[in-house]
Amino acid sequence: xxxxxxxxxxxxxxxxxxxxxxxxxxxxxxxxxxxxxxxxxxxxxxxxxxxxxxxxxxxxxxxxxxxxxxxxxxxxxxxxxxxxxxxxxxxxxxxxxxxxxxxxxxxxxxxxxxxxxxxxxxxxxxxxxxxxxxxxxxxxxxxxxxxxxxxxxxxxxxxxxxxxxxxxxxxxxxxxxxxxxxxxxxxxxxxxxxxxxxxxxxxxxxxxxxxxxxxxxxxxxxxxxxxxxxxxxxxxxxxxxxxxxxxxxxxxxxxxxxxxxxxxxxxxxxxxxxxxxxxxxxxxxxxxxxxxxxxxxxxxxxxxxxxxxxxxxxxxxxxxxxxxxx
Amino acid sequence: xxxxxxxxxxxxxxxxxxxxxxxxxxxxxxxxxxxxxxxxxxxxxxxxxxxxxxxxxxxxxxxxxxxxxxxxxxxxxxxxxxxxxxxxxxxxxxxxxxxxxxxxxxxxxxxxxxxxxxxxxxxxxxxxxxxxxxxxxxxxxxxxxxxxxxxxxxxxxxxxxxxxxxxxxxxxxxxxxxxxxxxxxxxxxxxxxxxxxxxxxxxxxxxxxxxxxxxxxxxxxxxxxxxxxxxxxxxxxxxxxxxx
Amino acid sequence: xxxxxxxxxxxxxxxxxxxxxxxxxxxxxxxxxxxxxxxxxxxxxxxxxxxxxxxxxxxxxxxxxxxxxxxxxxxxxxxxxxxxxxxxxxxxxxxxxxxxxxxxxxxxxxxxxxxxxxxxxxxxxxxxxxxxxxxxxxxxxxxxxxxxxxxxxxxxxxxxxxxxxxxxxxxxxxxxxxxxxxxxxxxxxxxxxxxxxxxxxxxxxxxxxxxxxxxxxxxxxxxxxxxxxxxxxxxxxxxxxxxxxxxxxxxxxxxxxxxxxxxxxxxxxxxxxxxxxxxxxxxxxxxxxx
Numbered sequence: 001x002x003x004x005x006x007x008x009x010x011x012x013x014x015x016x017x018x019x020x021x022x023x024x025x026x027x028x029x030x031x032x033x034x035x036x037x038x039x040x041x042x043x044x045x046x047x048x049x050x051x052x053x054x055x056x057x058x059x060x061x062x063x064x065x066x067x068x069x070x071x072x073x074x075x076x077x078x079x080x081x082x083x084x085x086x087x088x089x090x091x092x093x094x095x096x097x098x099x100x101x102x103x104x105x106x107x108x109x110x111x112x113x114x115x116x117x118x119x120x121x122x123x124x125x126x127x128x129x130x131x132x133x134x135x136x137x138x139x140x141x142x143x144x145x146x147x148x149x150x151x152x153x154x155x156x157x158x159x160x161x162x163x164x165x166x167x168x169x170x171x172x173x174x175x176x177x178x179x180x181x182x183x184x185x186x187x188x189x190x191x192x193x194x195x196x197x198x199x200x201x202x203x204x205x206x207x208x209x210x211x212x213x214x215x216x217x218x219x220x221x222x223x224x225x226x227x228x229x230x231x232x233x234x235x236x237x238x239x240x241x242x243x244x245x246x247x248x249x250x251x252x253x254x255x256x257x258x259x260x261x262x263x264x265x266x267x268x269x270x271x272x273x274x275x276x277x278x279x280x281x282x283x284x285x286x287x288x289x290x291x292x293x294x295x296x297x298x299x300x301x302x303x304x305x306x307x308x309x310x311x312x313x314x315x316x317x318x319x320x321x322x323x324x325x326x
Numbered sequence: 327x328x329x330x331x332x333x334x335x336x337x338x339x340x341x342x343x344x345x346x347x348x349x350x351x352x353x354x355x356x357x358x359x360x361x362x363x364x365x366x367x368x369x370x371x372x373x374x375x376x377x378x379x380x381x382x383x384x385x386x387x388x389x390x391x392x393x394x395x396x397x398x399x400x401x402x403x404x405x406x407x408x409x410x411x412x413x414x415x416x417x418x419x420x421x422x423x424x425x426x427x428x429x430x431x432x433x434x435x436x437x438x439x440x441x442x443x444x445x446x447x448x449x450x451x452x453x454x455x456x457x458x459x460x461x462x463x464x465x466x467x468x469x470x471x472x473x474x475x476x477x478x479x480x481x482x483x484x485x486x487x488x489x490x491x492x493x494x495x496x497x498x499x500x501x502x503x504x505x506x507x508x509x510x511x512x513x514x515x516x517x518x519x520x521x522x523x524x525x526x527x528x529x530x531x532x533x534x535x536x537x538x539x540x541x542x543x544x545x546x547x548x549x550x551x552x553x554x555x556x557x558x559x560x561x562x563x564x565x566x567x568x569x570x
Numbered sequence: 571x572x573x574x575x576x577x578x579x580x581x582x583x584x585x586x587x588x589x590x591x592x593x594x595x596x597x598x599x600x601x602x603x604x605x606x607x608x609x610x611x612x613x614x615x616x617x618x619x620x621x622x623x624x625x626x627x628x629x630x631x632x633x634x635x636x637x638x639x640x641x642x643x644x645x646x647x648x649x650x651x652x653x654x655x656x657x658x659x660x661x662x663x664x665x666x667x668x669x670x671x672x673x674x675x676x677x678x679x680x681x682x683x684x685x686x687x688x689x690x691x692x693x694x695x696x697x698x699x700x701x702x703x704x705x706x707x708x709x710x711x712x713x714x715x716x717x718x719x720x721x722x723x724x725x726x727x728x729x730x731x732x733x734x735x736x737x738x739x740x741x742x743x744x745x746x747x748x749x750x751x752x753x754x755x756x757x758x759x760x761x762x763x764x765x766x767x768x769x770x771x772x773x774x775x776x777x778x779x780x781x782x783x784x785x786x787x788x789x790x791x792x793x794x795x796x797x798x799x800x801x802x803x804x805x806x807x808x809x810x811x812x813x814x815x816x817x818x819x820x821x822x823x824x825x826x827x828x829x830x831x832x833x834x835x836x837x838x839x840x841x842x843x844x845x846x847x848x849x850x851x852x853x854x855x856x857x858x859x860x
Binding site for chain 3: 056057060062064105106109110112115117118119121122123125126127129130133134136137248252255256259263292293294296297299300301303304306307308311
């Protein structure tokens with residue numbers, strides 16, 4: 001029994017290294033833009049899901065409105081570039097600051113002692129909708145529902161490149177960084193404290209853990225990382241609309257994909273993205289107009305079945321952790 | 327040499343709806359003593375613990391630790407100052423192993439995870455649970471869960487250890503073992519212990535002093551032999567054999 | 571500022587409140603008994619709306635008369651859903667429960683999309699535009715009927731909860747499921763019942779919304795979210811809180827929407843929500859331990 005457990009855990013590292021090597025090598029062999037695009041958006045989703053899992057998985061403070069931070073990162077970048085011609089990196093920094101502020105604004109009242117899970121979850125939902133409406137309403141600034149198309153000047157200094165490959169490697173670096181961060185967190189004091197909070201907040205408090213402060217930090221960390229994902233969205237697509245970055249469908253996508261893969265695992269959300277994106281994207285592209293609705297309907301059914309039979313996600317079956325039940 | 331007062335509870339009152347769960351209760355805990363807090367079910371014992379450890383705020387009164395007023399402090403602050411409690415209904419972190427649970431405690435004082443784990447193993451040895459360190463808590467039997475609660479409490483470097491119904495449901499042999507452990511802790515580690523029980527026999531064996539509460543009020547205080555002969559106490563426990 | 575505009579907005583607000591009542595009372599019932607949030611409540615309203623649309627279009631049955639049909643269909647759907655989808659996950663982790671209800675959102679929205687496409691659908695009921703005139707104010711009679719129905723149904727639910735045996739069981743289960751089991755209440759049946767009623771109420775909300783709004787697969791999204799804001803405002807688990815919260819939010823949304831813009835109205839609702847969270851997190855009528 002013991003041996004099998006260890007083998008399965010090592011499998012997680014092997015899997016990660018293999019995946020990494022595969023992703024690094026892929027563009028040298030495959031050059032079709034569409035395939036690269038699907039992989040880039042898979043990596044973006046994996047990145048967003050991993051960031052989400054820090055607060056919603058490890059600490060069990062489930063956010064159904066994480067798109068708020070994607071939108072903040074995306075619009076900070078987009079607006080500063082579109083209206084003032086500023087380098088996207090400045091947008092990135094502005095996004096990080098704004099995301100931090102919003103995260104604290106919503107998490108401080110939600111995490112007050114005595115308030116339970118649903119309060120935070122609603123707050124995040126309502127916040128995402130609020131920003132969607134806000135940015136649709138501020139038409140002069142944001143272009144309303146039609147959004148902003150960012151002028152492409154093919155200037156690498158502005159992170160604008162011809163072809164997909166540079167974006168591919170940028171996204172890959174971001175993803176790898178966040179996965180390694182996830183692994184480090186799980187093996188750190190902060191990570192242990194998050195899992196304690198996930199299991200039993202009062203008992204965690206009785207272990208000397210400052211539950212309120214820890215939850216705020218998790219929320220902050222997750223928000224900042226997610227906003228960086230939003231920054232990438234803006235520089236990659238060069239087109240930002242309120243619905244696409246702030247919308248609930250993105251929030252739900254992030255949450256459900258992470259849970260499919262396993263939100264308490266450092267590699268789980270990535271697995272979720274690997275499974276979900278190609279399937280959804282490919283069925284959407286091939287089935288097209290007449291079968292619209294079927295992919296997501298199927299997705300919903302899969303979620304219901306998984307929730308009942310595999311609540312810990314794919315990672316809980318694939319990788320057994322010696323120290324934690326998934 | 328007069329003993330130092332470690333914990334001072336002064337006139338605390340706690341009201342739930344219309345019910346006075348704790349009514350103007352005062353007592354002291356001296357350094358290095360084992361203090362028994364007994365009373366029938368529902369007399370307010372756990373409420374007192376919740377107030378001391380910051381889970382509840384009293385309507386009036388104070389709790390002082392080494393002279394410092396801790397009445398309104400948050401639980402995690404109180405814990406880091408050295409007052410640790412176990413839970414009557416055991417609350418292990420179910421998704422973690424035995425080792426993981428105790429490590430959560432040692433992490434309070436040791437940031438390095440590996441070192442915290444090593445310290446946790448030392449503590450598990452003290453309660454004789456180290457062979458089960460990789461077992462998931464959901465798979466543990468009751469006596470082992472009790473030992474785990476104790477281990478988690480020890481991991482937090484307590485100066486005051488409050489044990490809430492720690493021997494309930496255990497066999498005689500298991501009970502003696504836990505009681506021996508507690509005595510050893512007091513003797514070797516300079517910990518002051520408050521042991522809360524509604525089963526009097528267990529407390530009689532190790533307590534230096536006993537306090538009896540009923541309906542939130544203190545009705546007797548003193549050495550074990552004196553307390554069990556107190557007529558008010560006998561009346562409260564009418565029907566139960568308390569002479570061993 | 572035109573007095574009649576303000577009066578109109580107030581009437582509209584109370585009316586909107588009536589519709590919100592159907593959503594939030596249902597949500598509250600489900601939360602009270604099972605301690606879980608039905609994130610798909612808005613989607614059930616949408617389904618109710620479609621059912622009402624089709625019975626009107628195919629059989630000429632007026633949506634108001636169609637209420638019993640919609641309610642029945644959704645009631646049994648709710649019980650079915652409880653037994654096969656919700657009951658299995660009641661003991662599962664919090665995030666799994668959320669995932670299941672979000673899954674229901676995907677399923678319902680996309681079933682609607684596949685079967686009925688994304689086209690907006692409205693019904694034309696000219697008789698509902700006949701205005702009732704009070705002084706300077708013209709109120710379309712349809713709106714008054716809607717408000718009347720919402721009030722009547724809320725009263726029926728209140729009566730049911732407080733005066734019938736089953737209602738008593740429901741309230742007992744929501745206060746203390748363990749104790750309720752001990753005294754012989756079949757909590758599984760009670761929960762199935764609550765789910766059925768909760769969803770039926772959402773469906774009724776859709777029925778009565780149809781005459782004055784348009785139906786499409788995503789109509790439930792914003793309404794559902796307002797539902798969550800309302801039950802938090804009113805107090806999770808409090809029936810009266812849901813009623814009062816619905817009226818309050820309906821009024822605010824209507825007034826702000828008339829005076830400024832509908833987007834601003836949503837923003838104000840959110841500000842109210844956050845303020846409540848900070849100042850009185852248990853909501854207006856909630857209890858601290860809830």
